[in-house]
Amino acid sequence: DAGVTQSPTHLIKTRGQQVTLRCSPKSGHDTVSWYQQALGQGPQFIFQYYEEEERQRGNFPDRFSGHQFPNYSSELNVNALLLGDSALYLCASRGTSNTEAFFGQGTRLTVV
């Protein structure tokens, strides 16, 4: 079992560009959540996807959007990148009967 896998591991983008981050959940998991972790901070909840729909959303602007595919994998899209979007983006998956959220290694996004 590969666990939660995220790609790419590192990414550098220019202010104003758009970025897509990808996440494959742990085998058997159907719920995917995304978190943003700024340097020196705890992770902040962005949104959660279940059955291809956004089920919950944190306090993030509409520039942050997502998608979940039939195979439960997920994408996080960020438009009009700002310098402040530089962070580690973490994906977490869980099963409907599983209380534990498993986290991926994260994607380090740097906006210059």
Next chain:
Amino acid sequence: AQSVTQLGSHVSVSEGALVLLRCNYSSSVPPYLFWYVQYPNQGLQLLLKYTSAATLVKGINGFEAEFKKSETSFHLTKPSAHMSDAAEYFCAVSVSNTDKLIFGTGTRLQVFP
């Protein structure tokens, strides 16, 4: 609304000494509480969780935490620190098994030989 406060952004201990990382929570409903560990350039790994069962929770790597409702605390302890325990530790709260996690700002643990 829920929140978590971790007292002490940095904690330093000697190898073999007691580890105590503090976490206080605020929740309008009975909370689910978690401790996660993050090693450099890695994601988060669950150490232990409290989900309204026993108040003393034992986790991996010799860590444990005690839920104290009267003190709204969920402090993490380990009797004897090991060099490999050096990492960032996050306390988190949730309203259910499947709801979003709300994290504290983290405590960086340093272990000296």
